[in-house]
Amino acid sequence: MQLSPAIQELIQALKVLPGVGPKSAQRMAFQLLERQREGAQRLAQALTQAVEKVGHCNDCRTLTESPQCVICAHPARQQSGMLCIVETPADVLAIEQTGQYQGRYFVLMGHLSPLDGIGPEDIGLDVLAQRLSSEAIQEIILATNPTVEGEATAHYIAELARQAHIKTSRIAHGVPVGGELEYVDQATLGHAFSGRKIIEAN
Amino acid sequence: MQLSPAIQELIQALKVLPGVGPKSAQRMAFQLLERQREGAQRLAQALTQAVEKVGHCNDCRTLTESPQCVICAHPARQQSGMLCIVETPADVLAIEQTGQYQGRYFVLMGHLSPLDGIGPEDIGLDVLAQRLSSEAIQEIILATNPTVEGEATAHYIAELARQAHIKTSRIAHGVPVGGELEYVDQATLGHAFSGRKIIEAN
Ligand SMILES: [Zn+2]
Ligand SMILES: [Zn+2]
Numbered sequence: 001m002q003l004s005p006a007i008q009e010l011i012q013a014l015k016v017l018p019g020v021g022p023k024s025a026q027r028m029a030f031q032l033l034e035r036q037r038e039g040a041q042r043l044a045q046a047l048t049q050a051v052e053k054v055g056h057c058n059d060c061r062t063l064t065e066s067p068q069c070v071i072c073a074h075p076a077r078q079q080s081g082m083l084c085i086v087e088t089p090a091d092v093l094a095i096e097q098t099g100q101y102q103g104r105y106f107v108l109m110g111h112l113s114p115l116d117g118i119g120p121e122d123i124g125l126d127v128l129a130q131r132l133s134s135e136a137i138q139e140i141i142l143a144t145n146p147t148v149e150g151e152a153t154a155h156y157i158a159e160l161a162r163q164a165h166i167k168t169s170r171i172a173h174g175v176p177v178g179g180e181l182e183y184v185d186q187a188t189l190g191h192a193f194s195g196r197k198i199i200e201a202n
Numbered sequence: 203m204q205l206s207p208a209i210q211e212l213i214q215a216l217k218v219l220p221g222v223g224p225k226s227a228q229r230m231a232f233q234l235l236e237r238q239r240e241g242a243q244r245l246a247q248a249l250t251q252a253v254e255k256v257g258h259c260n261d262c263r264t265l266t267e268s269p270q271c272v273i274c275a276h277p278a279r280q281q282s283g284m285l286c287i288v289e290t291p292a293d294v295l296a297i298e299q300t301g302q303y304q305g306r307y308f309v310l311m312g313h314l315s316p317l318d319g320i321g322p323e324d325i326g327l328d329v330l331a332q333r334l335s336s337e338a339i340q341e342i343i344l345a346t347n348p349t350v351e352g353e354a355t356a357h358y359i360a361e362l363a364r365q366a367h368i369k370t371s372r373i374a375h376g377v378p379v380g381g382e383l384e385y386v387d388q389a390t391l392g393h394a395f396s397g398r399k400i401i402e403a404n
Contacts, residue, residue, distance in 0.1 A: 002272050003295070004255075004256060004265065004266045004267040004268070004271075005267070006248075006251050006252045006255045006256050006267050007252060007256060007265060007266075007267075009248045009251065009252070010248040010249065010251075010252040012248070013241070013244045013245040013247075013248035013249075014245065014248075016234070016238050016241030016242070016244065016245055017219075017230050017233075017234075017245075018226075018229060018230055018233045019226065024220075024221065026292065026295070027220060027221075027292065028219050028220055029252070030265070030290065030291055030292050031219075031220045032218070032219075032249070032252075032253075033252060033253070033256050033265050034265070034290070034291070034311060036218050037253050039215070039218030040218070040249045040252070040253050041249070041250070041253055042215045042218065043215040043216065043218055043219075043246075043249055044245075044246040044247075044249035044250045044253070045215075045246075046208075046211045046212045046214070046215035046216075047212065047215075047234070047242045047243070047245055047246035047249075048243070048246045049208050049211065049212075050208045050209060050211070050212040050231070050234075050235060050242070051234075051235070051239050051242050051243055051246070053206075053208045054206060054208050054209060054235050063206065063209060063232070063235050063236070064206045065206040065207070065208050065209075066206070069206075070204050088232065088236070089232055089236070090228065090229065090232050093205070093228070109236060182229075
């Protein structure tokens with residue numbers, strides 16, 4: 001049976017969402033058209049606006065609609081001398097929710113992955129190296145995911161920091177190995193911060 | 203921490219989707235903005251188009267963007283004399299996928315629910331009564347859900363059909379094919395027993 005082209009296209013388009021397969025896309029399409037037409041219009045508007053307005057922070061690369069994000073623009077954060085390196089904007093949110101960290105961030109928007117052709121410049125490490133040499137940074141906290149790629153990325157950045165003579169720490173492995181930062185509970189993430197270890201220059 | 207207003211609004215708007223809570227809305231928003239901007243634009247477009255174009259079939263009430271849906275417009279279906287009553291467009295799809303039915307449908311877009319103020323006219327039963335008296339319908343198949351409301355709705359329509367002197371049947375309910383008795387709920391098992399069929403000695 002052929003559904004109307006507009007319904008078919010909506011079902012196809014909904015499958016772009018993470019975790020949404022053909023069956024739930026169909027369920028979503030029908031529910032929106034049967035009962036949530038205003039919600040569907042609002043969603044269309046929000047998607048258009050977000051895609052149009054949201055770019056990356058010039059300083060930390062996180063998603064934001066101003067040239068500099070709220071955290072980077074915060075004077076106390078700027079004076080903290082702390083720079084926490086994370087993989088994604090969701091990681092920033094997760095760390096902010098612990099309330100344990102008052103410094104700035106650098107958001108890689110990914111991790112090193114030579115097999116996928118993702119090298120240092122693809123995750124902004126050239127920008128980071130620049131910042132390390134030009135700013136007064138006292139400590140770098142490496143909060144990449146405890147995965148193979150996250151560890152390799154942390155290692156690479158630790159070396160950049162060593163060359164710039166900046167103290168570097170790695171968040172403690174209270175975070176379950178193989179897990180993703182975004183899904184860790186606040187208490188564990190808080191422990192991981194307070195238990196961070198200085199990485200000795202060797 | 204404050205996310206950019208456009209990102210916050212996108213997260214809010216995504217929560218209109220069935221089964222999407224705050225956490226998965228956030229994950230969806232970040233993924234769209236980080237990696238799926240074209241997909242997000244396509245989705246916005248599809249939502250706008252679908253809301254604008256998709257209405258209800260004049261004959262069967264299902265979702266369609268033409269005045270009459272493909273099934274209602276099909277000559278062989280029109281001549282079948284069969285009318286299957288279902289609650290939703292998704293039910294039509296499910297029945298079509300069996301390939302076992304070649305008649306037409308009437309889609310209630312809900313079921314009777316006096317407590318929620320949903321009466322006969324809200325589910326198109328006035329339109330249905332009109333069709334029963336003006337069209338050559340040989341059999342009505344009641345395929346509403348086997349829930350309290352679905353059964354009450356089926357009962358109400360059976361009475362309409364009786365007044366119009368039209369043969370009426372209810373789809374069989376029982377143990378799903380391939381299912382194990384042990385895992386079937388009591389109500390289904392009850393239906394399976396009360397609806398049992400005599401096996402003729404041959
Ligand atoms: Zn920033
Ligand atoms: Zn129709």
